[in-house]
Amino acid sequence: MQKLFQAIRQSQIWRSIFRHGYPDTPRNRTLAVLSNTFLHLHPVKVRRSGIRLSYTWCMGGLTFFLFLIETITGLLLMFYYHPTADKAYEDIWALREHVPLGIMREMHRWAAHLMVITVWLHMYRVFLTGSYKPPREFNWNVGVILLVLTLLLSFTGYLLPWDQLAVWAITVGSNMARATPFLGHEGPGASLLSFGGLNLVHAGDDARFGLLAGRFVGEGALLRFYVLHCVGLPLAAAFLMAIHFWRVRKDGGISGPL
Amino acid sequence: MGELLKNAIDWAFQPTLYFAGTVGALFAVLFWRKLFSKTVVITVFFAVGTVFMLWAPSDPDFKKIITKPDNIPIVILIASVVFFTWLALRQAVDNDRAIAKGEPTLEAGLGKKKVFTWPDLVYVEFICLILFTAFLIVWSLKVQAPIEEPAATARTPNPSKAPWYFLGLQEMLVYFDPWIAGVVLPGFIIVGLMAIPYLDTNPKGNGYYTFNERPFAFSFFTAGFLLFWVSFVILGTFLRGPNWSFFGPFEYWDLHKLEPLVNVDLSTYFWNMLGQPKPLDPLVREAPGIVALLGFFLVLPPLLGKTVLKGMVKSMGVVRFNVFMHLMLWFALLPIKMILRWTINLKYIVGIPEWFFNV
Numbered sequence: 001m002q003k004l005f006q007a008i009r010q011s012q013i014w015r016s017i018f019r020h021g022y023p024d025t026p027r028n029r030t031l032a033v034l035s036n037t038f039l040h041l042h043p044v045k046v047r048r049s050g051i052r053l054s055y056t057w058c059m060g061g062l063t064f065f066l067f068l069i070e071t072i073t074g075l076l077l078m079f080y081y082h083p084t085a086d087k088a089y090e091d092i093w094a095l096r097e098h099v100p101l102g103i104m105r106e107m108h109r110w111a112a113h114l115m116v117i118t119v120w121l122h123m124y125r126v127f128l129t130g131s132y133k134p135p136r137e138f139n140w141n142v143g144v145i146l147l148v149l150t151l152l153l154s155f156t157g158y159l160l161p162w163d164q165l166a167v168w169a170i171t172v173g174s175n176m177a178r179a180t181p182f183l184g185h186e187g188p189g190a191s192l193l194s195f196g197g198l199n200l201v202h203a204g205d206d207a208r209f210g211l212l213a214g215r216f217v218g219e220g221a222l223l224r225f226y227v228l229h230c231v232g233l234p235l236a237a238a239f240l241m242a243i244h245f246w247r248v249r250k251d252g253g254i255s256g257p258l
Numbered sequence: 259m260g261e262l263l264k265n266a267i268d269w270a271f272q273p274t275l276y277f278a279g280t281v282g283a284l285f286a287v288l289f290w291r292k293l294f295s296k297t298v299v300i301t302v303f304f305a306v307g308t309v310f311m312l313w314a315p316s317d318p319d320f321k322k323i324i325t326k327p328d329n330i331p332i333v334i335l336i337a338s339v340v341f342f343t344w345l346a347l348r349q350a351v352d353n354d355r356a357i358a359k360g361e362p363t364l365e366a367g368l369g370k371k372k373v374f375t376w377p378d379l380v381y382v383e384f385i386c387l388i389l390f391t392a393f394l395i396v397w398s399l400k401v402q403a404p405i406e407e408p409a410a411t412a413r414t415p416n417p418s419k420a421p422w423y424f425l426g427l428q429e430m431l432v433y434f435d436p437w438i439a440g441v442v443l444p445g446f447i448i449v450g451l452m453a454i455p456y457l458d459t460n461p462k463g464n465g466y467y468t469f470n471e472r473p474f475a476f477s478f479f480t481a482g483f484l485l486f487w488v489s490f491v492i493l494g495t496f497l498r499g500p501n502w503s504f505f506g507p508f509e510y511w512d513l514h515k516l517e518p519l520v521n522v523d524l525s526t527y528f529w530n531m532l533g534q535p536k537p538l539d540p541l542v543r544e545a546p547g548i549v550a551l552l553g554f555f556l557v558l559p560p561l562l563g564k565t566v567l568k569g570m571v572k573s574m575g576v577v578r579f580n581v582f583m584h585l586m587l588w589f590a591l592l593p594i595k596m597i598l599r600w601t602i603n604l605k606y607i608v609g610i611p612e613w614f615f616n617v
Binding site: 026029030032033039042043044045046047048049050051052053054055057058061062065069085089092093096101103105106107108109110111113114116120121123124125127128129130132133134137140141144147148151154155158161162163164165166167168169171172173175176177178180181184186187189190191216217218255256257 | 346390415424
C-alpha cells in the first residue's frame with residue numbers, strides 16, 4: 001500500500017498537477033497555497049487573531065460557499081425548467097412528483113434563504129469589528145453592492161416557480177417601482193413630465209414596466225427574471241466577488257488591530 | 259393558565275408595545291452589557307426559547323405560522339442574530355476591560371503572530387463547509403420546498419406578502435407611501451451603508467470588537483439592523499395577517515378583522531384649529547406640513563451644527579456633517595412618523611395626492 005501511494009505520488013501525472021510534496025514543512029505549506037488556483041486567494045500566512053471562528057463567524061466564507069451551492073443546484077434545475085408561463089409551474093411540480101429523493105430544489109431554496117442571512121450577519125460582523133475603516137472603505141462598498149445583488153438574486157428567483165406565492169410576492173415588490181419619483185406613473189413628479197398635455201410617464205413605459213416587461217407580472221416578467229437570475233446577476237456577483245476577495249488581500253488580509 | 263399566557267403574549271406583541279419593547283430591550287442590553295454578555299444570559303435565552311418552541315406549537319394558530327416551510331429561516335434568523343449579538347458584545351466587553359487596564363485586546367494580543375494558511379485556515383473553512391453541507395442536506399430531506407396553487411392573476415391572496423427579506427420595507431408602507439417606503443428609503447439605506455466608512459472618522463476600533471471606543475457607531479448600527487430591519491422582518495412574517503392587520507402569535511388569522519382607519523392629515527388638524535375651511539390650492543393647504551419639513555431638513559442641520567453638535571462639525575468637517583445629518587434625518591423620519599401615527603393618528607405631514615406627493 002505504502003509503495004502504491006509512493007508510486008502514484010512520484011508519477012509524472014501526479015507531479016504535473018501538484019508541484020509540491022506533502023504539506024507538512026513550511027516550504028511545502030507555502031507551495032500548497034501558492035500553486036493552487038483556489039487557495040491562492042489566501043495569503044500564505046494569516047493573522048492568528050483573524051481566523052478565529054469567534055472573530056469572523058465564518059459568515060463571509062459561508063456566503064461564498066452558499067453561492068457555489070446555488071450555482072451547482074441551480075445549474076441542475078435549469079435542465080428541467082422552461083421559463084414560460086404554461087410550462088414553468090408544471091416543471092416545478094414534476095420535480096417534486098417524478099424525482100425520487102430529489103432535493104435539488106429544496107437545497108436551492110433553503111440555501112438561498114440562508115445566504116441572505118449569512119450575508120447580513122457578515123455585514124454585521126464587519127461593522128462591529130470596525131473592519132470598514134481605512135484602508136478597507138472601498139471593499140465595504142463592494143460588499144454593500146454584493147449584498148444588494150444577493151437580495152436581487154433571491155428576489156428574481158422567487159418568481160420562477162410561477163405559483164401564487166411567487167407571482168403575488170413579485171407583484172407586491174414590483175408595485176413599489178410604480179411610485180418611483182419621476183420614473184413611475186404613480187410617483188411624485190411624474191405628472192410634471194408631460195408634453196402638450198400628453199403624459200410622458202405612464203403605466204406603459206415607467207420604471208415598473210421596464211422591470212416587468214409589461215403592465216403586470218406576466219410572461220415577459222418571467223423571462224426577464226429568469227435571464228437575470230441565471231445569467232445576469234450571478235455574473236455580476238461573481239465579478240464583484242473576485243474584486244471583493246482580491247481586495248481583502250490587498251487591503252491587508254483579514255482585518256485585525258493595526 | 260395556558261390561555262392566559264397566550265393572551266398576554268398576544269397583547270404584548272401589538273405593534274406599539276412590540277416596538278417600544280424592542281427599543282427598550284436593546285437599550286437595556288447595551289447599557290448593562292457587562293451583565294448581558296455573561297454566558298448564563300445566552301444559555302437562559304436559548305433554554306427558554308427551546309421550552310417555548312416545544313410548548314407553543316400545541317396552539318393551532320401558532321403552529322400554522324411557525325411550521326410554514328418558508329418561515330423556518332426567520333426562526334434561524336432570530337436565533338443567530340441574538341447569538342451573534344451576544345458574542346460580539348461579549349468580546350467587546352472583554353476588550354474594553356483590557357483596554358481600560360492598559361492591556362492589549364484579544365485581537366492585538368494574537369495580532370503579531372502569523373500562522374500558515376495551510377493547515378490552520380484551510381481546515382477551519384473545510385470543517386465549516388462540511389458541517390454546513392450536512393445541515394443543508396438534512397434540512398432539504400426533512401422539509402419539502404413548498405409550491406402553492408398555479409399563478410392566477412385574477413385571485414389575489416390575502417395577505418399578499420413580499421419575500422421575507424423585504425418585509426421591513428412592506429412594514430414601512432403602513433406609515434409611508436410607496437415612493438418613500440419602497441424607493442427613497444431603500445435608496446438611502448444603500449447610500450447610507452456605502453457612506454459609512456467615509457462618515458466615520460473615528461480611527462479607533464479598527465479590527466477588534468469594542469464598545470467603549472465607538473459607543474455611537476456600535477449602538478446606532480445595532481439599532482438600525484436589529485430594530486428597524488430584523489425586528490420588522492419578524493413583525494411582517496409572524497404578526498401581520500390578512501389586510502396587513504396585526505395578529506398576535508396565538509391569534510386566528512380572521513379575514514374580517516377590521517382595524518378602523520381614522521387617520522388625519524396634518525393640514526386637517528391645522529385648518530380645523532384655525533376654524534377655517536381647507537384652501538383649494540394644495541400648496542397653501544399643505545403649507546404647515548411643508549414648512550415643518552423644510553425646517554426639518556434645511557434648518558435643523560445648520561442649527562444643530564452651530565449649537566449642540568459644534569464639536570462634531572469640527573471633527574468631521576462641514577461636508578461630512580451635512581451628509582451625515584441628512585441621512586440621519588431621513589432615518590429619523592420613520593420613528594417620528596410611527597410615533598405621530600400612534601399618538602395623534604397622523605396620516606400625512608404633507609398630503610398632496612393630486613401629485614402623488616404624500617409624506
